[in-house]
Amino acid sequence: MTDSIRTLALACRDAAATVAALDAARKAAVLVAMAEAIEHDADAILSANALDMAAARQKALSSAMLDRLALDPARVRAMADALRHVAGLPDPVGSVTRRETRPNGLTIERVRVPLGVVAMIYEARPNVTADAAGLCLKAGNGVILRGGSEALHSNRAIAAALGRALEISGISPHAITLVEDTRREVMVELLQLTDIVDLAIPRGGEGLIRFVAEHARVPVIKHYKGVCHLFVDKDADLALALALLVDGKTTRPAVCNALETLLVHRACAGQFLPAAVQALRARGVELRLCERGIAIAGDHTLATDDDYAAEFLDLVLAVKVVDGIDQAIHHIRRFGSDHTEVIATRDAQRADHFVRSLRSAVVMVNASSRFSDGGELGLGAEIGISTTRLHAYGPMGAESLTIERFVVRGNGQVRHAPT
Amino acid sequence: MTDSIRTLALACRDAAATVAALDAARKAAVLVAMAEAIEHDADAILSANALDMAAARQKALSSAMLDRLALDPARVRAMADALRHVAGLPDPVGSVTRRETRPNGLTIERVRVPLGVVAMIYEARPNVTADAAGLCLKAGNGVILRGGSEALHSNRAIAAALGRALEISGISPHAITLVEDTRREVMVELLQLTDIVDLAIPRGGEGLIRFVAEHARVPVIKHYKGVCHLFVDKDADLALALALLVDGKTTRPAVCNALETLLVHRACAGQFLPAAVQALRARGVELRLCERGIAIAGDHTLATDDDYAAEFLDLVLAVKVVDGIDQAIHHIRRFGSDHTEVIATRDAQRADHFVRSLRSAVVMVNASSRFSDGGELGLGAEIGISTTRLHAYGPMGAESLTIERFVVRGNGQVRHAPT
Incomplete structure (x- = not known):
């Protein structure tokens, strides 16, 4: 018997509240621990990937799909290196983007806070598991990873390494939650958890993105085709x-x-x-x-x-x-x-x-x-390229996984003088 | 025979492309013309509102609803004043929020552009018709206004004045489109025009917002209750x-x-x-x-x-x-x-x-x-207060009706040296 997707998502949300409170140094250390765990588990990850590759060849997947699915020692190292790179990027959370003092003496700050829980929906690209987890953690979010079934063994092995790194760091491993039940109806349920999931990001072919857009009730930022x-x-x-x-x-x-x-x-x-x-x-x-x-x-x-x-x-x-x-x-x-x-x-x-x-x-x-790439345009890394004209448009980095809110400080200001 | 909602929305999108290209001075002049048209049509607007009020009293609407629906000369003036105020605010469109030169010499700018077409879904508050139209125009967007049926006469009179101001200014009146067919199935169709509508903003009671969230396929920023x-x-x-x-x-x-x-x-x-x-x-x-x-x-x-x-x-x-x-x-x-x-x-x-x-x-x-109000927090005006943790969070002003995109200038940079 497996946990329901709602139970998994609730656990991720609780863990996300903890991640949201971590300071920049702590998050950087966790990201380095994640990189080290990936390297430590390289053999296990490659063995798991070999299982996925064997099944994929038997299903006669296209050579392009096989190429995206395949891991080798260099690609595993690249995953770890990407996590270390994200560790070194500036922390978007807590940055004050604007500050103003109003005529009545109120100071208004716009401050970046995490989105909350991000659901990442993608296909058979195991590196997305580590990349998305790293960027979401950097921005103080929990992440629910729903990758393609063809990569399930690989994703499990990668997520196990990442989860261990969280535990070693004293953080609930639920902050990075892999959905192992890859049935479509489970994905649909995930996409409708409007009280838990703050954003869904689909990455993949047109079919997947259309399916997500059609079934989601949570906000979606599409990463659609590039003509x-x-x-x-x-x-x-x-x-x-x-x-x-x-x-x-x-x-x-x-x-x-x-x-x-x-x-x-x-x-x-x-x-x-x-x-x-x-x-x-x-x-x-x-x-x-x-x-x-x-x-x-x-x-x-x-x-x-x-x-x-x-x-x-x-x-x-x-x-x-x-x-x-x-x-x-x-x-x-x-x-x-x-x-x-x-x-x-x-x-x-x-x-x-x-x-x-x-x-x-x-x-x-x-x-x-x-x-046209997050790294090349100065974002440090990217979780995808948004073609949705809302929230983020173009390459999305860690900052796009946060939102500005208002923090107001006064000394007793009221809007109407007391009567 | 009335136009289908899709036809109306397409006309709004075409007009929006024109509005997006207007410079700041031109938009300010249009907003002043809109204010003048509202004042010029004050009697017609008040007569139309009297029809709505009579019907509303017959339907025994609550006194709170009647108060929101009612217009008087002061409230009509307030609508015009609000449009003049928006005319004087800074233009968010075209502002460069960040500029960076990359090591390879590329200059990267983040530039604000309009969202496109905004669908405003609201209840029987005629002032929202003018307020939302003004802010959407300020931000270079087309707007599709779907107000409550109880305010239809008032909204028609207000939209007629605004449309005339657009025409006098040489802009297609479709940039501000009132949906006169207030059947729910028409609203649902509007909320599913994913190829035309860039954002839906529902404002009103919990029932309306839930309905919009449930039926929309376009992105929604909710303006939900304040506990x-x-x-x-x-x-x-x-x-x-x-x-x-x-x-x-x-x-x-x-x-x-x-x-x-x-x-x-x-x-x-x-x-x-x-x-x-x-x-x-x-x-x-x-x-x-x-x-x-x-x-x-x-x-x-x-x-x-x-x-x-x-x-x-x-x-x-x-x-x-x-x-x-x-x-x-x-x-x-x-x-x-x-x-x-x-x-x-x-x-x-x-x-x-x-x-x-x-x-x-x-x-x-x-x-x-x-x-906690756009005007009080320095935004100049607000189209609502977002409780959606995406794109905008808290009071939303004209800037929240735009999105940052990337403009990159180079002198022949390529990513891979030619072979």
Whole structure:
């Protein structure tokens, strides 16, 4: 007989209250202990992962899924290193973001406090277990981890190490709670514990995120697909633009900040496209072009609207020649996913117009979309990239796992004079 | 035949894109035009309100509801004044909250942008129509207003004035969209337009908020009940504590920042309670006390757990004598609503312990709970008080109707050196 998900969540909430009260030094020490426990248990974690891998191969999972699931000594070390890195980041909790004294003498402070309990819903990526646990602890939260069933042995072994580190540190291991019952109905129950769970963060494929959004009653911050665009403006430095294109499309095509669509101003398409096609083909990229693009670059597959809406996550790129910056903006508004867009231009005014006209979480001027990442943007680490236009938008670090509240100090101020 | 709610919402979203692009001066001018239109249409608004009031009296609505519904020339002027006040507030949109240059030369800015489309769900309070429209416009958002059916004539007249002000200013009137079909199924449809509505804010009674939370698929920030506590610590200045108590309980008992429960340290209960009871009784307050309180203050109704959980919104106060600050904290954690709590104490360390141990949105030291209000806390105005621990917590002003995104500028940086 296993505990109900509600019982598990209540225990996590109680433990979260303790974690919320820990000071910065104490949390850093706990994170280091977590890193050490992961390293100490490396063999156990790898053995558990071997069980998951064997089952996954038998189920004939895709090679991409197998790659995400697989652990090796280097990846286990990377998990520990990530925890040590988070230990060294500034503590967001307790920081005073604003301070004001009102005319009546009241001092108003905005102070960061933890969210409470975060439910992390993810697929078969065991490293998320350690990463999410570390960032949630850093921000003073309890975390309920519900990973994919394919990684259950791995997650159990990792969570056991983390839990031991908490216990050694005198903290209830329930602060990091792994849901071992991976049935969907249990996940749904978790997503409806509105009196316990303060936030659910789904990370994974479109299907998972839709399922969470559909069934959750607790607040959800979605980490949705990245249909990222590069627009090469008429006066762009074409060598620079080509470097952004190659970096964005080919260095890691399976991640959400990879480029999926290239938009080229017609004024420079004749010069840029042939060079771009050559560079991409040399790196094995398959192209889907508009008619004008084909007229310039030669025989290629004709792009459909589905191609322009697609997150290929692969060495495939959609290309469109546009009449100008506003057509590029219109295209991105229609087909984009609010994740990351890039403009290559030498004109600061046109860059500003591009930035202001788009509502995407990250807009880059003359920089690769691949920098759309919490670490690269200075957050230290990330728990994901929000495409929800609320609370956090774009890469989310530890600070995004806290909330500002009001602390008011006075000396007897009342709103109405006594009668 | 009326437009479907989806058609209305799409038109609002299109108009919102225009509002998002307005600069600060332009928005201020539009807000002044809105104020003038309200004043110009005062007679029409009052006539429409008279229709609502007549119907409401026939339906025998409570006097509290009638009071919230009623408009008079002063209240219409107050709506216009509120819009002029919002016109003068700083524009949150476009403000750069952080700026950083990374070692690789990228400059990272966090810039405030509008949320998009806000759906405001409220009851029969016509002033919310103007207030919410003004704050949403200030923050560059479109707003969909769904008020209670009892106020439909009033809301129509107010929205007509606001819409005319938009048109005069060359802005699509759809930026402020009133839902005239007040059937619940239409509200449910609105709350499920996840591709159009970025945020729903329900304001009203517990029933409405629960209904919205239950049916919404779009993000919701709840503005839930305020079970606000005053804890009188053992070393409190008792005259100061009494002033906070009288202000918090009696000056406007029907609002959410009024006090509902008094907690008194046993060390000062013998001295404080008799004076408190006398002062409150003189102002018509009915008391519900614990057994120890009754032993000190004489014959009163015995408080039940339901009393301690209640938002009376009336001249009723629950009272409990506690053994110390930790029992007070425990009581607030158990019965509180995360809204506003107050401690009266002369000991700064005990004040800090109280602040840190509670997770409420607003915690006050030696100040009245009645200051838990956007205007009083320096936000200029408020669209409500969030008790949702995400995005905004406590009073929400125009800034809370925006979100920070990332703007990155470089000179050709790529993440991986070209091969």
